[in-house]
Ligand SMILES: NC(=O)C1=CN([C@@H]2O[C@H](COP(=O)(O)OP(=O)(O)OC[C@H]3O[C@@H](n4cnc5c(N)ncnc54)[C@H](OP(=O)(O)O)[C@@H]3O)[C@@H](O)[C@H]2O)C=CC1
């Protein structure tokens with residue numbers, strides 16, 4: 001039974017016929033080298049008429065009212081336009097095109113004749129010459145020859161037989177813009193929904209603009225009226241100053257920032273209203289607490305600049321990674337030394353600072369040190385100086401490792417389609433919530449992790465990938481590397497940790513193996529001696545013959 005044709009199909013078929021006539025006329029003007037031709041009827045057979053006519057209509061569509069677009073709109077709604085070509089290439093079309101290619105490679109059709117249907121002028125000229133009318137409906141399909149030349153079988157799967165028209169591209173772009181807008185508004189809604197209305201809004205806004213919320217502290221009694229001098233006023237010094245001044249533990253006028261960089265001094269003065277200078281020697285003079293906040297590599301220069309002016313009773317606090325207490329004592333000629341390892345969250349009074357001190361530090365100075373280090377966060381006193389290198393790796397460098405992880409998570413969110421600020425908010429709140437939960441509950445992290453991991457769920461899938469990527473050992477190796485580097489900076493043996501042998505380690509070998517090794521060593525040295533003897537014999541023979549020749 002014949003299927004009743006819809007209006008669209010009828011219209012498309014008529015356009016298709018028009019296209020065939022136009023294309024056939026063009027074929028007559030093109031060089032005729034092909035022997036095998038495919039009729040439109042062959043192509044049409046076995047597939048829906050609308051589909052075929054749509055492909056043909058695409059070729060003449062520019063001037064014919066574009067029924068194909070209506071067809072495409074129905075067949076490829078905006079959600080699909082990215083992944084599908086404007087005209088589907090039927091199996092039959094592919095087959096005929098392939099057969100055609102096998103029969104004989106078609107010559108590349110001239111550009112203008114290939115797109116006869118698209119050019120109104122050309123069609124008008126053909127019509128004037130009566131060529132359009134003369135061609136019967138079932139003329140050979142020269143356009144297929146063109147397609148076969150332009151899209152060889154290897155490309156048929158990835159490219160449609162007709163190039164997308166400007167109109168199609170426009171429709172696609174519109175659809176894309178629409179879907180992008182939808183995503184943006186979804187992102188915007190996410191932000192709006194996130195903002196709580198219980199008075200925390202202002203605080204959140206301030207945080208999102210990058211202004212820190214600094215925990216407030218009681219003014220320090222032990223540090224009252226003490227002159228605190230920073231030698232080197234870079235990133236870490238700035239964080240400490242910020243925490244202690246903005247948190248209220250010390251007065252801004254108690255703090256002096258010393259730095260060779262004028263821009264840096266102006267910036268710190270404007271930001272914290274502290275005193276500044278470029279002169280290390282004058283800054284060190286009269287300091288009660290001198291904080292060494294330069295790079296370990298610069299320390300020797302700083303020692304030279306202040307050795308003559310520093311008071312012998314001054315409390316020297318070094319935050320330099322790896323630099324040991326004894327290196328400071330010897331380099332600077334002082335005895336009252338604290339070695340500390342803070343971290344950058346000091347800026348918002350959230351540092352965790354490990355510290356230790358030399359025996360000469362008085363009880364009063366220990367109190368001062370404790371209050372100084374807790375003026376920008378929490379502090380942990382460590383009895384063994386070696387642990388300072390470990391703390392450097394774990395908590396000193398730790399924030400950088402965390403930031404890298406946050407960055408990776410935020411980028412993944414952006415990759416999925418979140419706006420960056422939404423992704424950032426989701427990630428940072430997640431991290432903060434996880435940290436606060438771990439602190440508040442006191443539970444082991446694995447317990448808290450299990451609470452999130454549903455059997456066969458999303459978290460299990462994510463954790464599997466992290467374990468597969470060796471996340472635990474990657475973190476462990478990174479922290480060991482930082483520890484080794486810290487020891488290296490302090491001139492200590494850094495051949496420690498997994499897979500390393502410490503210098504001087506006695507290997508316990510089986511006796512038999514030791515004997516064998518000894519025998520092998522003796523045998524090697526015996527051979528070496530023999531070779532040396534042979535060489536000396538050669539030398540004496542050569543000298544004797546040379547002497548003879550000279551005589
Ligand atoms: N950043 C961190 O997270 C942590 C750092 N530390 C330690 O803190 C110390 C400083 O690190 P950081 O703040 O990151 O480094 P920065 O480079 O930011 O700061 C060092 C500052 O010292 C200045 N400087 C250079 N030479 C002298 C000099 N002769 N006299 C006085 N100042 C000088 C530098 O000026 P210029 O730039 O012009 O050379 C710079 O402003 C390091 O020893 C580091 O190990 C400890 C814990 C954490």
Ligand SMILES: O=C(O)[C@@H]1CCC=N1
Nearest residue numbers: 320321392396397398
């Ligand atoms: O990278 C560094 O060497 C310093 C010490 C700890 C953090 N930053």
